[in-house]
Amino acid sequence: METLIQLGEKAKKAARSLARATSSEKNDALRLMSQALVDHTETILTANKLDLIAAKENGISENMIDRLVLTEERIKAMADGILEIAELPDPIGQVDGMWQNEAGLTIGKQRVPLGVIGIIYESRPNVTTDAGSLCFKAGNAVILRGGKEAIYSNKALIHILQDALQPTVFPPTTIQLVEDTTRESSKEMMRLNRYLDVLIPRGGAKLIQTVLETATVPVIETGTGNCHVYIDKDAQLTMATDIIVNAKCSRPSVCNAAETLLIHEDVAETFLPVIEKALAPWHVELRADEKALSYLQHAIPATQEDWETEFLDFILAVKVVSSLDEAIEHIDRYSTGHSEVIVTDNYAAGMQFHREVDSAAVYINASTRFTDGFEFGFGAEIGISTQKLHARGPMGLTELTSSKYIIFGEGQIR
Amino acid sequence: METLIQLGEKAKKAARSLARATSSEKNDALRLMSQALVDHTETILTANKLDLIAAKENGISENMIDRLVLTEERIKAMADGILEIAELPDPIGQVDGMWQNEAGLTIGKQRVPLGVIGIIYESRPNVTTDAGSLCFKAGNAVILRGGKEAIYSNKALIHILQDALQPTVFPPTTIQLVEDTTRESSKEMMRLNRYLDVLIPRGGAKLIQTVLETATVPVIETGTGNCHVYIDKDAQLTMATDIIVNAKCSRPSVCNAAETLLIHEDVAETFLPVIEKALAPWHVELRADEKALSYLQHAIPATQEDWETEFLDFILAVKVVSSLDEAIEHIDRYSTGHSEVIVTDNYAAGMQFHREVDSAAVYINASTRFTDGFEFGFGAEIGISTQKLHARGPMGLTELTSSKYIIFGEGQIR
Incomplete structure (x- = not known):
C-alpha cells in the first residue's frame, strides 16, 4: 500500500503532463475510461458484491446499502456520465480578459488547472468515477479517498480507469485512490499541503466538521444545507x-x-x-x-x-x-x-x-x-460550496480551475 | 482589551450593515476617513514617535525603522490612497452573468462581499489604512492585526478611522484592530473560523509558514517570490x-x-x-x-x-x-x-x-x-497571491469579494 506522500509525489508529476495536454487528448482518454467501465461491468459487480457482503456483516443500514450497491444500469449511468463530461467545453486555456497596461504590456488572465485535487467522500462508488473524470477534464490530477464500505468497488473502478489510460499520453497516476481507509489516513490527507492544491470533502456534517478542525490544506466546504x-x-x-x-x-x-x-x-x-x-x-x-x-x-x-x-x-x-x-x-x-x-x-x-x-x-x-450544477446548466457538478472563498454554490468545471496571468512584452522595464 | 471573539462578533454584525450599503454611502465614508487622517496628522506623528522610541530601545534595525516611520508626507500619501480607493468602481452588486435555465428560471451570479476579512501584517503602519479601506470599499468588515512595533501608530490610526465613521451609517466596528500583539493572539486569530471568512497574511516567509501550519481559517497566501x-x-x-x-x-x-x-x-x-x-x-x-x-x-x-x-x-x-x-x-x-x-x-x-x-x-x-496591482491596472492592491485557490497574482478589489446566485422564478418546482 502506497503512502500518501508517495501518492502525492506521483500526482504532482502527473498534474504537470495533464496541464500541458490538449482538449482532444483529454476527451479521447475520457471516452476510453467510459468504455472500460462498460467492458468491465462484471468485474465491478463482483467487487461490489464483496463490499455488500461486508456491509451486511457489519450491520450497515438499508439506506447506506442502497447508496453502496451497483447494478449494470448504475454502471452504465456512470459510463454515460463520463461521456457527457467529454462533451463539455474545456475551461482550460480560456482567456477571461486581456488588456494593455500603461507600460504597453498585453496582459491576459488565462484559466489553468488547480493542480492536484483531493476528494474525501463516503460510501457512494459513483463519486469515484464522477469526481475523478471531472477533475481530469479540468486538467487536474486527483487523489480520491472513499469510504471503507466501498473499498473493493473503488479499487476495481480505479484499476479500470488507470488501465484505460495505458494507450494515452497520461500516466495512470493521474487518478489515484487512497487504499488506506483508516481515520489516520484521512487526517493525514487533510494536512498534505505539499502535494494537494485543494481538498473537497463530500459527505455529512461530521466529515465537514473534522475537515474544518483538522485541515491545513485549502478546503472547499460543501453540502450542508439548512x-x-x-x-x-x-x-x-x-x-x-x-x-x-x-x-x-x-x-x-x-x-x-x-x-x-x-x-x-x-x-x-x-x-x-x-x-x-x-x-x-x-x-x-x-x-x-x-x-x-x-x-x-x-x-x-x-x-x-x-x-x-x-x-x-x-x-x-x-x-x-x-x-x-x-x-x-x-x-x-x-x-x-x-x-x-x-x-x-x-x-x-x-x-x-x-x-x-x-x-x-x-x-x-x-x-x-x-440548487444543482445540472439544473443551473453547468452540465456537471462536483459539489455545492457553502463557503465564500473561491467558489460558492454549485461547482462545475470552472470551479476546478485556477488562473495565471500571461504577459506579452517588448522589453518593458519598470 | 477586547478578546478576539468579541472583535469577531462585532465584525460579523458590522459586515451585515456593510453588505447592504450603497456605493455612495461607502465612498462618502472613505472620503471622511481620508480627511480625518489629514486633520489628525499631529496625533498620528506623536503616536508614531512612541513606536520609534520603543524601536530604538529594542535595537531594531534601520531597515525596520524606515518601514515604521511616518512623516507628514507619508500620512498625506495614506490619505490620498483612501481617496483613490473611493474613486474606484465598486465591484459589489455587479452581475457577472445571467441566463435562463431549462426550467425557465433566470439565474444571475452577483458579486457580494466576503464578509469579515482578517489581515495579519508586520511593521508598516500604512497597511492599516490601505488594507482597511480596501476591505471597506469591497463591503467587508476587517480585523487588522499589525506588528507590535507599530502598535501606538496603529491604535491612533484605527481610532481616527473609527471616529470618522461616526456621522455615517457604518458602525465603528467595521474596522477593528487587535491590540493584543502577542504570538498567542496571532495564532488564535488564525483559528477564528466562526468569525473570519478569510485571513490574508502580509509579511515574510516566517509569518507565511506559521499561518500555513496553524490556520484553519481559509487563507490567501501572499508575497513569497523566488x-x-x-x-x-x-x-x-x-x-x-x-x-x-x-x-x-x-x-x-x-x-x-x-x-x-x-x-x-x-x-x-x-x-x-x-x-x-x-x-x-x-x-x-x-x-x-x-x-x-x-x-x-x-x-x-x-x-x-x-x-x-x-x-x-x-x-x-x-x-x-x-x-x-x-x-x-x-x-x-x-x-x-x-x-x-x-x-x-x-x-x-x-x-x-x-x-x-x-x-x-x-x-x-x-x-x-x-507583477503589481497598480501596474496591472487594478487601481489598488491588497497583496499578491501565490496560491491557486480563489485568487492568484495581484489582488485588487474583486479578489476581496465572493458571489451569490440570485434566482428569479415564477413558481417553478423540480
Missing part, C-alpha cells in the same frame, strides 16, 4: 404550497431540501392548514413555534435545536414571523448559507430578500431543489 | 541585460524582484560578462553554478540552498542551462509560483514558456517587477 422557505404576506397560496411541498418532499435526504418554513403572520392562519394537508401524504413531521402550533393539527412544539438542524428527513420546522425583516434575521442566524426562498408577489419584498439574504442561492418564487 | 529570469538562446543582449538589471536592482526587497538568472549555454559566454558589468554599480553578489562561474569575474559558487532562497537583497543566483526544457524544469522545482520571465525573440520558445510555466505571472520580454 435551507429556508419564507412565505410572505403577499404570497399566492397555491404557489407557496407547491414550493414548500417540492422543497421538502421531492428528495429530503439531499442538501438542497428545505428544513424550515417561515411564514408571515398575516397569512399563517389561512395557509398553514392547507400546507399541512398538502404535506400529509409524505407524513411530514411538523415542529412548530407557539403561533404556528395554533394553526396546525398534528404539529409538535419546536425546540431551539430544530432551527439549527439539517433534518435530511421528512421533518419540517415551522415558524410564524411578523415581518420580512424577522424572516431575514432568522435566516441570518440559523442558515448554513446554502439556499433560501421567498414566495411573494411583492416586488419590493423580493428585491430586499435578494439583497439582504447572504446565501449561495437566493430564490424568488422557486424551489430550493434547483 | 522569481526567475530565463535568457533564451534567441534573446537580444540589450533587452536581456536591461530586464535582469531592472528585475534584480530596482527594488530588491520586494517579492517581485528576481532572485535567479537562468541562461542558455549558447549565449552564456557572450552575455554573462556584459550582465555582470551592468549589475556592478549595485554591487550585486553573483552566486553561480560551475559553468556560469567560468564566464564571470567576481562570482562565488552557488549552493543548493541558493536556488531555493528569496534573497530580497542584492544577490543573484546564476545558472547555465542547456535548453528551454531544463530552464522550465528548474523553475518547476524551485519557484514559489510568483513571477517568471523568458527573454527571447523566438515565438515557439515564448509560447512554450507561457504554457508550461505554472506561476501567477508568466512574462515574455518584460521585467518581473510589473
Whole structure:
C-alpha cells in the first residue's frame, strides 16, 4: 500500500503532463475510461458484491446499502456520465480578459488547472468515477479517498480507469485512490499541503466538521444545507404550497431540501392548514413555534435545536414571523448559507430578500431543489460550496480551475 | 482589551450593515476617513514617535525603522490612497452573468462581499489604512492585526478611522484592530473560523509558514517570490541585460524582484560578462553554478540552498542551462509560483514558456517587477497571491469579494 506522500509525489508529476495536454487528448482518454467501465461491468459487480457482503456483516443500514450497491444500469449511468463530461467545453486555456497596461504590456488572465485535487467522500462508488473524470477534464490530477464500505468497488473502478489510460499520453497516476481507509489516513490527507492544491470533502456534517478542525490544506466546504422557505404576506397560496411541498418532499435526504418554513403572520392562519394537508401524504413531521402550533393539527412544539438542524428527513420546522425583516434575521442566524426562498408577489419584498439574504442561492418564487450544477446548466457538478472563498454554490468545471496571468512584452522595464 | 471573539462578533454584525450599503454611502465614508487622517496628522506623528522610541530601545534595525516611520508626507500619501480607493468602481452588486435555465428560471451570479476579512501584517503602519479601506470599499468588515512595533501608530490610526465613521451609517466596528500583539493572539486569530471568512497574511516567509501550519481559517497566501529570469538562446543582449538589471536592482526587497538568472549555454559566454558589468554599480553578489562561474569575474559558487532562497537583497543566483526544457524544469522545482520571465525573440520558445510555466505571472520580454496591482491596472492592491485557490497574482478589489446566485422564478418546482 502506497503512502500518501508517495501518492502525492506521483500526482504532482502527473498534474504537470495533464496541464500541458490538449482538449482532444483529454476527451479521447475520457471516452476510453467510459468504455472500460462498460467492458468491465462484471468485474465491478463482483467487487461490489464483496463490499455488500461486508456491509451486511457489519450491520450497515438499508439506506447506506442502497447508496453502496451497483447494478449494470448504475454502471452504465456512470459510463454515460463520463461521456457527457467529454462533451463539455474545456475551461482550460480560456482567456477571461486581456488588456494593455500603461507600460504597453498585453496582459491576459488565462484559466489553468488547480493542480492536484483531493476528494474525501463516503460510501457512494459513483463519486469515484464522477469526481475523478471531472477533475481530469479540468486538467487536474486527483487523489480520491472513499469510504471503507466501498473499498473493493473503488479499487476495481480505479484499476479500470488507470488501465484505460495505458494507450494515452497520461500516466495512470493521474487518478489515484487512497487504499488506506483508516481515520489516520484521512487526517493525514487533510494536512498534505505539499502535494494537494485543494481538498473537497463530500459527505455529512461530521466529515465537514473534522475537515474544518483538522485541515491545513485549502478546503472547499460543501453540502450542508439548512435551507429556508419564507412565505410572505403577499404570497399566492397555491404557489407557496407547491414550493414548500417540492422543497421538502421531492428528495429530503439531499442538501438542497428545505428544513424550515417561515411564514408571515398575516397569512399563517389561512395557509398553514392547507400546507399541512398538502404535506400529509409524505407524513411530514411538523415542529412548530407557539403561533404556528395554533394553526396546525398534528404539529409538535419546536425546540431551539430544530432551527439549527439539517433534518435530511421528512421533518419540517415551522415558524410564524411578523415581518420580512424577522424572516431575514432568522435566516441570518440559523442558515448554513446554502439556499433560501421567498414566495411573494411583492416586488419590493423580493428585491430586499435578494439583497439582504447572504446565501449561495437566493430564490424568488422557486424551489430550493434547483440548487444543482445540472439544473443551473453547468452540465456537471462536483459539489455545492457553502463557503465564500473561491467558489460558492454549485461547482462545475470552472470551479476546478485556477488562473495565471500571461504577459506579452517588448522589453518593458519598470 | 477586547478578546478576539468579541472583535469577531462585532465584525460579523458590522459586515451585515456593510453588505447592504450603497456605493455612495461607502465612498462618502472613505472620503471622511481620508480627511480625518489629514486633520489628525499631529496625533498620528506623536503616536508614531512612541513606536520609534520603543524601536530604538529594542535595537531594531534601520531597515525596520524606515518601514515604521511616518512623516507628514507619508500620512498625506495614506490619505490620498483612501481617496483613490473611493474613486474606484465598486465591484459589489455587479452581475457577472445571467441566463435562463431549462426550467425557465433566470439565474444571475452577483458579486457580494466576503464578509469579515482578517489581515495579519508586520511593521508598516500604512497597511492599516490601505488594507482597511480596501476591505471597506469591497463591503467587508476587517480585523487588522499589525506588528507590535507599530502598535501606538496603529491604535491612533484605527481610532481616527473609527471616529470618522461616526456621522455615517457604518458602525465603528467595521474596522477593528487587535491590540493584543502577542504570538498567542496571532495564532488564535488564525483559528477564528466562526468569525473570519478569510485571513490574508502580509509579511515574510516566517509569518507565511506559521499561518500555513496553524490556520484553519481559509487563507490567501501572499508575497513569497523566488522569481526567475530565463535568457533564451534567441534573446537580444540589450533587452536581456536591461530586464535582469531592472528585475534584480530596482527594488530588491520586494517579492517581485528576481532572485535567479537562468541562461542558455549558447549565449552564456557572450552575455554573462556584459550582465555582470551592468549589475556592478549595485554591487550585486553573483552566486553561480560551475559553468556560469567560468564566464564571470567576481562570482562565488552557488549552493543548493541558493536556488531555493528569496534573497530580497542584492544577490543573484546564476545558472547555465542547456535548453528551454531544463530552464522550465528548474523553475518547476524551485519557484514559489510568483513571477517568471523568458527573454527571447523566438515565438515557439515564448509560447512554450507561457504554457508550461505554472506561476501567477508568466512574462515574455518584460521585467518581473510589473507583477503589481497598480501596474496591472487594478487601481489598488491588497497583496499578491501565490496560491491557486480563489485568487492568484495581484489582488485588487474583486479578489476581496465572493458571489451569490440570485434566482428569479415564477413558481417553478423540480
